[in-house]
Structures are given as structure tokens and as C-alpha cells.
Amino acid sequence: xxxxxxxxxxxxxxxxxxxxxxxxxxxxxxxxxxxxxxxxxxxxxxxxxxxxxxxxxxxxxxxxxxxxxxxxxxxxxxxxxxxxxxxxxxxxxxxxxxxxxxxxxxxxxxxxxxxxxxxxxxxxxxxxxxxxxxxxxxxxxxxxxxxxxx
Numbered sequence: 001x002x003x004x005x006x007x008x009x010x011x012x013x014x015x016x017x018x019x020x021x022x023x024x025x026x027x028x029x030x031x032x033x034x035x036x037x038x039x040x041x042x043x044x045x046x047x048x049x050x051x052x053x054x055x056x057x058x059x060x061x062x063x064x065x066x067x068x069x070x071x072x073x074x075x076x077x078x079x080x081x082x083x084x085x086x087x088x089x090x091x092x093x094x095x096x097x098x099x100x101x102x103x104x105x106x107x108x109x110x111x112x113x114x115x116x117x118x119x120x121x122x123x124x125x126x127x128x129x130x131x132x133x134x135x136x137x138x139x140x141x142x143x144x145x146x147x148x149x150x
Contacts, residue, residue: 054136057129061121070141082115093142095149101134102127 059068065080067073070087077084087093103111105125109118121130138145 054129054132054134055140057125057133058136058141061124062133065117070137080115080117082117084117087137087141090142090144093137094144094147097146098131098134098138101137102130105130105133 058066058070062070063074064076065072065074065084066087067077067084072084072086074084085092100112104114104118106120106122106127108120109115111120125133
């Protein structure tokens with residue numbers, strides 16, 4: 001049963017008043033529903049690396065502006081003068097070196113000619129923690145590396 005069939009089945013079942021799924025089908029519905037959800041940045045899994053992990057620090061400090069998936073849609077995003085960077089945008093993120101990202105995080109957006117809405121985090125994070133955040137962004141959010149093109 002694919003995603004389209006499951007959604008059609010649920011829609012039909014809801015309006016017909018009949019809602020019975022076999023155990024395997026119910027399991028598939030639950031898995032697909034869970035896959036559509038944003039990550040829970042309050043979950044134990046998000047914090048299993050602790051505050052030294054890039055994920056833990058991202059979830060604790062960056063999601064309010066960048067959002068839990070890094071799309072620039074955090075709860076504070078609409079209150080800022082400049083929308084936070086969509087960290088899932090592979091073409092932009094692949095054009096930025098790790099050194100550039102490090103400078104933005106450590107010294108703030110102003111340090112590279114961007115908005116002061118991106119605060120400096122150098123007094124909050126160690127250099128190792130900043131590098132861990134960059135690694136988390138590269139491997140789990142944009143899923144990209146620097147491509148050598150600006």
C-alpha cells in the first residue's frame with residue numbers, strides 16, 4: 001500500500017464511518033504519519049549527544065529562528081526584520097565554506113555583511129561546539145558539503 005492509497009483509504013473511511021485496518025496496514029499508516037511530522041526537538045533522541053553535540057546545541061539554540069528542520073521558519077522568524085536563512089537550501093549552503101559558517105555562528109551575521117538578527121554565539125559555544133553545529137547542519141539539515149563555488 002503506497003502513501004496515496006493510504007491517504008485515500010483514510011479519507012474514504014472517515015466519511016463512510018468505517019475505519020478498520022489490518023495490523024500491517026495500521027502499522028504502515030502510523031509509520032507514514034510519523035514520517036510527515038517535524039522532528040521533536042524536545043525528545044530524548046534529539047538530546048542524546050548532549051550539549052557537546054551539534055544536534056543538541058542546534059535544537060537548544062537555533063530552532064527558535066531556523067526551525068527544527070532548519071527551514072528558517074522558527075517561532076521567532078516572523079518577528080525578525082530579515083527572515084532566517086533556510087539551511088536546507090543546498091545551492092546556497094554548498095556555496096558556503098565551513099570557515100564562513102563558523103564565522104557567521106561565532107561572530108554573528110554582521111561579521112560577513114549579513115543581518116544583525118543572526119547573533120554572535122562565540123561567547124556561548126566553544127570552537128568545538130560550533131564545528132559540531134556546522135557538521136550537524138551539513139550532514140542532517142542541508143545534507144551537503146562545500147562545492148568550491150561561490
